[in-house]
Amino acid sequence: MKDGVDSVKITILADDYAGYGSNLIGQHGFSAFIEVAVKDSVKNILFDTGQYGKPIIFNSKKLGINLANIDYIVLSHRHYDHTGGLLRILKHIRKKVYIVAHSLLFKPNLIKKPYLRDAGMPFKKDVLEKYGAKFVLTKDPLELVEGVLITGEVPRRAEFEKPIETFTLDDSGKLVPDMLMDDISLIINVKNEGLVLVTGCSHAGIVNIVKYAKELTKETSINAIIGGLHLVDASEERIEKTIRGLYEENVKTVHAGHCTGFKAHIMFSRNYKGTYNIIYTGYTTVFTRK
Numbered sequence: 225m226k227d228g229v230d231s232v233k234i235t236i237l238a239d240d241y242a243g244y245g246s247n248l249i250g251q252h253g254f255s256a257f258i259e260v261a262v263k264d265s266v267k268n269i270l271f272d273t274g275q276y277g278k279p280i281i282f283n284s285k286k287l288g289i290n291l292a293n294i295d296y297i298v299l300s301h302r303h304y305d306h307t308g309g310l311l312r313i314l315k316h317i318r319k320k321v322y323i324v325a326h327s328l329l330f331k332p333n334l335i336k337k338p339y340l341r342d343a344g345m346p347f348k349k350d351v352l353e354k355y356g357a358k359f360v361l362t363k364d365p366l367e368l369v370e371g372v373l374i375t376g377e378v379p380r381r382a383e384f385e386k387p388i389e390t391f392t393l394d395d396s397g398k399l400v401p402d403m404l405m406d407d408i409s410l411i412i413n414v415k416n417e418g419l420v421l422v423t424g425c426s427h428a429g430i431v432n433i434v435k436y437a438k439e440l441t442k443e444t445s446i447n448a449i450i451g452g453l454h455l456v457d458a459s460e461e462r463i464e465k466t467i468r469g470l471y472e473e474n475v476k477t478v479h480a481g482h483c484t485g486f487k488a489h490i491m492f493s494r495n496y497k498g499t500y501n502i503i504y505t506g507y508t509t510v511f512t513r514k
């Protein structure tokens with residue numbers, strides 16, 4: 225990747241774990257505030273909005289983050305635990321803001337077990353637009369800021385990385401399988417430091433996402449991944465393959481939380497040959513050019 229940023233600071237505003245001794249609020253969901261310094265300016269990206277906006281607003285105040293400074297919102301996929309806080313946050317920041325996501329953002333996503341429900345975006349597009357949302361919905365990669373790239377739809381290659389079983393509705397209203405093709409990630413290239421990959425739930429499969437990020441940027445390694453790996457229901461065999469896969473793809477550090485799951489945390493902590501960190505609400509990490 226030719227362009228790079230000077231530094232990036234990532235602060236987790238929503239995660240399933242609040243952290244020991246924390247004064248912040250946890251929730252099932254994910255949201256990260258990403259401050260990117262490039263040349264003389266700073267651009268702020270809110271990556272996902274949790275399922276509730278209020279705790280995100282609360283946490284941001286405690287952490288000294290002013291959400292009114294958001295320049296872009298990126299939604300990793302349409303699940304409610306990543307999009308549910310959006311309306312409240314738009315009402316709070318009271319400004320027009322570009323929201324980047326996949327074109328399937330408003331399509332229902334039904335989960336059958338333990339009961340049939342729509343786990344997709346809880347708001348209508350026009351309601352969000354009324355409160356300042358300006359949608360850029362695309363399947364393709366998109367460079368948001370020089371050195372910051374949205375993957376767009378990720379090709380599914382690794383045989384063992386099947387997405388969770390969900391459904392959508394076809395034109396006649398029939399339930400049909402949904403492969404969660406709307407799952408996108410964010411790639412930040414920090415000058416001389418390498419790639420930082422931010423994921424929501426990694427429904428596309430984290431090894432698939434890493435392979436595609438390297439392909440898009442023509443880089444051979446990943447400095448860090450931060451986000452959810454969705455291994456919460458995965459077999460030990462799949463977790464083992466993921467651990468091996470990420471190491472073989474030259475991923476140096478993994479910062480994982482949200483839907484990664486306890487079993488994966490234990491297995492990664494014991495066996496990952498790179499560095500493994502468990503993230504939580506308020507977790508902060510900084511990457512600066514050398």
Ligand SMILES: [Fe+2]
Nearest residue numbers: 303305425483
């Ligand atoms: Fe999630």
Ligand SMILES: [Fe+2]
Nearest residue numbers: 301303425427
């Ligand atoms: Fe999800």
